[in-house]
Amino acid sequence: MTNIGPSVVPMSLPGGRSSRGVSLHVLSVLVENRAGVLARVAQLFSRRGYNIYSLAVAPTDDERFSRLTVVVDLESAPLEQITKQLHKLINVIKITEIDPVDAVEQELLLAVVAADVSSRGQILELVGIFGAKVLDVGLERLTLALADTPEKLDDFTELIKVFGLIEVQRSGRVALAKLNRGGGRGGISRGKAS
Amino acid sequence: MKLTGAQALIKSLEMQGVEVIFGLPGGAILPVYDPIIDSPIRHILVRHEQGAGHMAEGYAQVTNRPGVAMVTSGPAATNIVTPLANAYMDSTPMVVITGQVATSSIGTDAFQEADTTGITMSITKHNWLITDAAEIPEVVAEAFHVATNGRPGPVLIDVPKDVSNQMMDWYWPDAVDLPGFKPTTKGHPRSIQAAARMIKEARRPVLYVGGGVIRAGASGALLALAEKTGIPVVTTLMARGAFPDSHPLCLGMPGMHGNYSAVTAMQKSDLLVTLGARFDDRVTGKLSGFAPEAKVIHVDIDPAELSKIRHADIPIVGDVRSVIEDLIEALDKGEAGEMVQADLTPWISRIREWQKLYPLSYDRDGTGNGLKPQYVIETLSSLTPEGSILASGVGQHQMWASQYWRFDHPNAWVNSGGLGTMGYAVPASIGAKVGRPDKMVWAVDGDGCFQMTAQELVTASAERIPVKIALLNNAYLGMVRQWQEMFYDQRYSEVYLSPDLPDYVKWAEAMGCVALRVEAPEEVAPAIEKANDINDRPVVIEFRIDSSEKVYPMVPAGASNDEIVLGPSYGGAR
Ligand SMILES: Cc1ncc(C[n+]2csc(CCOP(=O)(O)OP(=O)(O)O)c2C)c(N)n1
Ligand SMILES: [Mg+2]
Numbered sequence: 073m074t075n076i077g078p079s080v081v082p083m084s085l086p087g088g089r090s091s092r093g094v095s096l097h098v099l100s101v102l103v104e105n106r107a108g109v110l111a112r113v114a115q116l117f118s119r120r121g122y123n124i125y126s127l128a129v130a131p132t133d134d135e136r137f138s139r140l141t142v143v144v145d146l147e148s149a150p151l152e153q154i155t156k157q158l159h160k161l162i163n164v165i166k167i168t169e170i171d172p173v174d175a176v177e178q179e180l181l182l183a184v185v186a187a188d189v190s191s192r193g194q195i196l197e198l199v200g201i202f203g204a205k206v207l208d209v210g211l212e213r214l215t216l217a218l219a220d221t222p223e224k225l226d227d228f229t230e231l232i233k234v235f236g237l238i239e240v241q242r243s244g245r246v247a248l249a250k251l252n253r254g255g256g257r258g259g260i261s262r263g264k265a266s
Numbered sequence: 267m268k269l270t271g272a273q274a275l276i277k278s279l280e281m282q283g284v285e286v287i288f289g290l291p292g293g294a295i296l297p298v299y300d301p302i303i304d305s306p307i308r309h310i311l312v313r314h315e316q317g318a319g320h321m322a323e324g325y326a327q328v329t330n331r332p333g334v335a336m337v338t339s340g341p342a343a344t345n346i347v348t349p350l351a352n353a354y355m356d357s358t359p360m361v362v363i364t365g366q367v368a369t370s371s372i373g374t375d376a377f378q379e380a381d382t383t384g385i386t387m388s389i390t391k392h393n394w395l396i397t398d399a400a401e402i403p404e405v406v407a408e409a410f411h412v413a414t415n416g417r418p419g420p421v422l423i424d425v426p427k428d429v430s431n432q433m434m435d436w437y438w439p440d441a442v443d444l445p446g447f448k449p450t451t452k453g454h455p456r457s458i459q460a461a462a463r464m465i466k467e468a469r470r471p472v473l474y475v476g477g478g479v480i481r482a483g484a485s486g487a488l489l490a491l492a493e494k495t496g497i498p499v500v501t502t503l504m505a506r507g508a509f510p511d512s513h514p515l516c517l518g519m520p521g522m523h524g525n526y527s528a529v530t531a532m533q534k535s536d537l538l539v540t541l542g543a544r545f546d547d548r549v550t551g552k553l554s555g556f557a558p559e560a561k562v563i564h565v566d567i568d569p570a571e572l573s574k575i576r577h578a579d580i581p582i583v584g585d586v587r588s589v590i591e592d593l594i595e596a597l598d599k600g601e602a603g604e605m606v607q608a609d610l611t612p613w614i615s616r617i618r619e620w621q622k623l624y625p626l627s628y629d630r631d632g633t634g635n636g637l638k639p640q641y642v643i644e645t646l647s648s649l650t651p652e653g654s655i656l657a658s659g660v661g662q663h664q665m666w667a668s669q670y671w672r673f674d675h676p677n678a679w680v681n682s683g684g685l686g687t688m689g690y691a692v693p694a695s696i697g698a699k700v701g702r703p704d705k706m707v708w709a710v711d712g713d714g715c716f717q718m719t720a721q722e723l724v725t726a727s728a729e730r731i732p733v734k735i736a737l738l739n740n741a742y743l744g745m746v747r748q749w750q751e752m753f754y755d756q757r758y759s760e761v762y763l764s765p766d767l768p769d770y771v772k773w774a775e776a777m778g779c780v781a782l783r784v785e786a787p788e789e790v791a792p793a794i795e796k797a798n799d800i801n802d803r804p805v806v807i808e809f810r811i812d813s814s815e816k817v818y819p820m821v822p823a824g825a826s827n828d829e830i831v832l833g834p835s836y837g838g839a840r
Contacts, residue, residue, distance in 0.1 A: 111387065112387060115388055164446050
């Protein structure tokens with residue numbers, strides 16, 4: 073699967089709900105904010121047969137640059153090849169490899185769930201436990217939002233599924249390396265070459 | 267100074283020192299063709315845009331300077347896709363300029379609109395769609411910088427028609443600013459030290475030399491390294507001429523149709539000193555069986571090549587010339603300098619034995635149905651002045667050319683290696699002759715290839731570019747025929763072309779060439795001598811060759827290099 077464009081992540085992850093599958097790795101890619109840069113990254117992945125698990129794109133505080141957070145599936149290719157090939161793109165400035173273990177990660181989930189009078193109370197209870205938000209209220213439905221780690225999003229989805237999920241949209245994760253407090257490895261940044 | 271975008275574009279090319287553009291005009295690029303009239307840059311009008319691209323490549327392959335091609339939008343841009351892909355595979359520096367529909371029409375399926383930057387994204391190092399004429403000088407400077415620095419390759423600049431007509435204030439940038447493009451050129455000293463030690467310890471080392479050595483202008487450094495260490499050299503298809511064939515340490519070409527001794531030396535080696543080469547499948551054969559005992563030192567300007575196919579024990583990112591020079595120094599000084607190099611005498615004598623037992627050979631007095639192609643190329647090589655340039659198409663004739671031409675100089679072999687593009691020879695030889703008018707330029711071509719791009723001989727006649735074509739007519743798509751003969755039970759499917767349809771002599775004459783047909787062995791040398799004396803127009807010699815002749819040695823596809831087949835001249839093997 074190569075997900076590009078609107079950063080959609082499948083509702084349930086392959087191989088169970090753990091998104092910490094060993095083969096997934098997060099790359100935080102600083103790119104020049106030029107027309108077509110997303111297409112270049114996406115085309116590189118598809119042309120070389122690398123699988124993108126999720127992709128999130130946003131401008132940075134410096135308007136010349138954007139940051140892509142790409143979750144790659146290392147079953148398709150070794151991480152080293154992927155980062156080296158990415159580096160060959162002229163618009164790629166810096167790549168930070170973030171091992172999920174050493175990352176702070178967040179993802180946004182929007183979910184429309186069936187909520188009639190009998191189930192609404194239970195759903196709101198879960199909303200409270202997870203620190204989610206109710207964005208919209210209909211007669212028979214609720215639209216919920218949760219921003220948290222991908223794992224928490226998985227858990228939340230699993231629990232509200234029983235009430236009847238009508239629509240789910242996830243943003244794909246964004247991540248930064250954990251701050252170094254002496255022991256942690258943090259992210260490994262690779263400078264440019266060729 | 268106010269200029270139109272078109273004027274700024276041509277002026278930017280002049281600033282880059284461009285001396286020739288290969289191209290063909292059309293609607294979207296029309297404004298840019300007007301200032302060409304007033305420019306000192308020579309424009310060569312091709313007959314097909316593929317020809318423009320291959321000419322630019324041929325020019326670059328012999329000069330090590332970027333070739334420039336210019337074409338219009340839509341179908342012209344798609345016609346030049348093949349040369350871009352070819353140049354990308356063979357790391358040939360090339361700048362292609364395409365016209366584009368006006369910015370306001372982009373995305374509307376306007377007449378002759380194609381998504382050129384989208385189509386060429388994966389076959390260029392980078393491409394640019396210009397949206398404001400003010401960007402032109404900066405983008406041109408960046409484009410040449412990217413094409414020629416780091417691993418060389420093609421780039422493309424797409425110029426919408428309204429941008430060409432837009433007025434801008436002329437400037438020329440002092441420097442390019444590409445924060446995401448900073449190639450490493452200097453090898454890491456510690457890795458170089460480690461490599462020097464590994465070289466001194468090796469008992470069966472081979473210098474595995476690829477096209478990167480030619481692109482980096484590293485032939486002189488390579489010669490010094492080989493002579494200093496006494497390590498034998500193999501030159502891949504892309505590297506023919508990077509090290510002289512006449513040198514006693516040269517083992518020739520490795521790979522699917524390589525010399526027995528080159529292939530086998532790599533197989534038995536304990537150290538492959540890999541210089542600007544990339545472990546192409548045509549070199550390695552079945553990867554799991556390739557050089558099983560060899561450690562690998564891998565030097566390349568492109569970090570992504572290191573350990574891509576074969577694990578590198580010592581990866582070194584850098585310009586191969588600079589790294590070789592540092593390596594030579596490290597062999598003399600420091601820790602490695604104190605070590606005594608292992609004795610290579612037993613290794614060299616083993617190789618000499620293979621060379622004696624299994625040289626390249628063919629059946630010289632064979633009673634086939636035509637000339638022996640190997641004989642034609644040997645004769646061509648011996649009658650043509652030292653330092654001449656040879657271009658080639660793709661197929662059997664290419665392999666015979668690589669095997670039987672004597673390569674003694676870099677940048678004198680113009681061929682399509684990575685992509686294997688039929689039809690490369692005629693336009694590439696024209697570009698080569700434009701780049702090196704002082705050299706004699708021959709192309710060895712197949713009848714199949716010739717029919718793909720021969721029309722560029724009209725360009726050559728019109729522009730008085732006296733290239734010489736040795737057409738090896740075997741009436742077949744010979745390389746495919748060879749595979750059908752060997753691996754498909756001689757079931758020949760769609761490979762027959764006919765020896766006399768078209769009539770190559772008449773066709774060449776119609777294109778303004780001198781044309782000769784040679785059918786007997788004793789006519790070969792006189793015809794070549796006659797062609798060598800013609801300097802005012804292109805010459806085509808059609809050699810009627812034996813259609814049953816095959817290329818040997820051969821490592822069958824998917825087999826290990828240990829399973830090399832020597833061929834019938836060694837007594838009936840297949
Ligand atoms: C554009 C293109 N189409 C098809 C091929 C596949 N192919 C490789 S060699 C070959 C035959 C070439 O025939 P010819 O030019 O007559 O050379 P010969 O092998 O007979 O010497 C073909 C069809 C190719 N390499 N390039
Ligand atoms: Mg043929």
